[in-house]
Amino acid sequence: MGEGTNVRIYTRSGDKGETSLIHGVRVPKHAARVEAYGTCDEANSCIGLALALLPAGPEWDEVRRQLAVVQTKLFHVGAELATPPDKPVGWPIGDDDVTNLERQIDALDAQLPPLANFILPGGHPAGAALHVARTVVRRAERAAVRVAAEEAINPAVVRYLNRLSDYLFVLARYVNQRLGRPEPTLHADDGT
Template structure:
């Protein structure tokens, strides 16, 4: 259980922070950059939810919760120690990745194939989902960079890869199932 009864601690005033296992690292460490950008993705998703209703909002709420799982996963290095930990760390699972894939396939089944790239825009929800897509892509790049240097749960990287695809397809659904997509016209302003 999480208990937050004090918000500021002053322990990070020198430019370092604690990971989930208590290790202190610089606030600009690759791991902190990665889970910080996952948190940023979650914040952009909160803005998108202001424009979502019904099942779309419920799906976005599930993803917001997953993003907290992902942040908890990334802030806890040393996966080999998981079995020995008093409290096993929360890890993103392949089932969470599969759920995104299933949802992408279900949404995409109702969309016409694209004949051009889609410009971010259309409805307010679609525009916000495009922002979520780009921020989640940055989070993915940071996780890939982190994984090149340190151990990272492979499902965490896969989740971010599928998530940006999910946001893209959901943006098309939010644009009248693609009818209101704003398409790129190459060289239109030459």
């Protein structure tokens, strides 16, 4: 936008409970597609919060790089979910995106002690934010599955969201371990 350009953030076009998908198709704001891509946006914001909470320093550059890619891919997932099934998708998610996440999960998990107990979300604020992002991605996955039950979507979208929540879980553990703030573990109730 050039200097002096006055663009309003609000459009008033959604005041009657409808919104536009990509290519201008109008749908109710409660439509399954809107819920799915809105939840992807919410997850992306949680990842942004986690990035903001990561400590400064070059030792975190690779994590920041990975999360920047994830944020871009999650934006692409949202755009794909916001595209009607009969319209072209600008940035389709593919099996290579899923495979890349799997490689990153394996690389991070190899640096962690094996899980002996269920963990409770927490630890360092950046790790806790990644746990929040993980749960929001799971909700986005459920919403995408609902869309897929009603109309055709790229099956790689659901696979990507599934692996992304796994990646965020392992990354939360990795961040917490490196910062010396592991999550609390779930133990049998001891009555206290």
